[in-house]
Amino acid sequence: MNAFDLAVTVALGSTLATILLNRQVTVAQGAAALVSLVLLQFATAWASVRFRSVRSLVKAEPALLLRDGRAYCGDQDEVGQSGCGRDTEEFVPGFVEHTCTATPP
Template identity: 80%
Template sequence: MAGLAYFLLIAAVRLSGKRTLSKMNAFDLAVTVALGSTLATILLNRQVALGEGALALGSLVALQFVTAWASVRSRHVRRLVKAEPTLLLCDGRMLHDALRRQRVTEDEVRQAVRTQGTGGLELVHAVVLETDGTFSVIPRSQRGCGSALANADRTQARADVADRP
C-alpha cells in the first residue's frame, strides 16, 4: 500500500506540473505541506482507504492548479493568494516602516547583504523581501533601470524620498 500511495502522489504531482511543489509563495508552501501530511495519513492510518487518500491528494492538486490558474488570470485572486515583495532597503537606507510591517530586523537585512558578498550598505541599491521569504540584494553596480523592482511594495520608499531635504 505504501508503494502505491507514493506512486499516486508522484503521478498527481507530475500531472499537475512543476508549480505544485514550488515554494513561490505561502499558498504553494501550504499545499506542499498538505500533500506530505496527506501522504503520511494514507501510510500510517489504517482507517484511511487508499481510494480516499488518492481522492484527497487529487483534490489538493486540483485546488492548487485552479488557484494558480485563476491567479494568473485575475488580479483580485492574485492579491488574495500572493503577497507582494517588499522593499526593505533603498539606496543604502533602511526603510524602518517596511521592516516593522514585515517583522524583519536590520541585522537580518545586513546578513543578507553580507551573504551576497557586499561589505557596506552604501554599496547596495535595494534589498527586497521576496514572497517566498528570501532576500534579494541588488548592488548599486547592477541596479540598471530598476525595472526588476516594479512590483515591490515601495510605499515607505516613496515616503522616505518625500522626506529627504
C-alpha cells in the same frame, strides 16, 4: 514558489504520510484527498494568472523587516501587513543571533 504553493506542498506531504501510516484511512479516501489538493492548486494557479484580485490574495510581496541589524519600521503599512509591529525588541536579537553567526567564506 509563493506561500500558497508551500502550504499545498506541505498539505500533500502530510496527506501522503497519513495515507501510508494511518490504517483508518482507505487508499480511496487518500487518493480523493490528494486529487482534491492538486485540483485546488491548479484552480488557484489558473485564477491567479487571470485575475489580479486573486493574485493579490495568493501572492505576497516581500517586506523589509531589518536594515543594518536594526528593525526597519519606515513604512508603517508595509510593517503592519507583514505581522511585525514596532515591538521588535525580542525579535531582532534572536534573528540576528541565528542568522548572522556564520562567518563569510
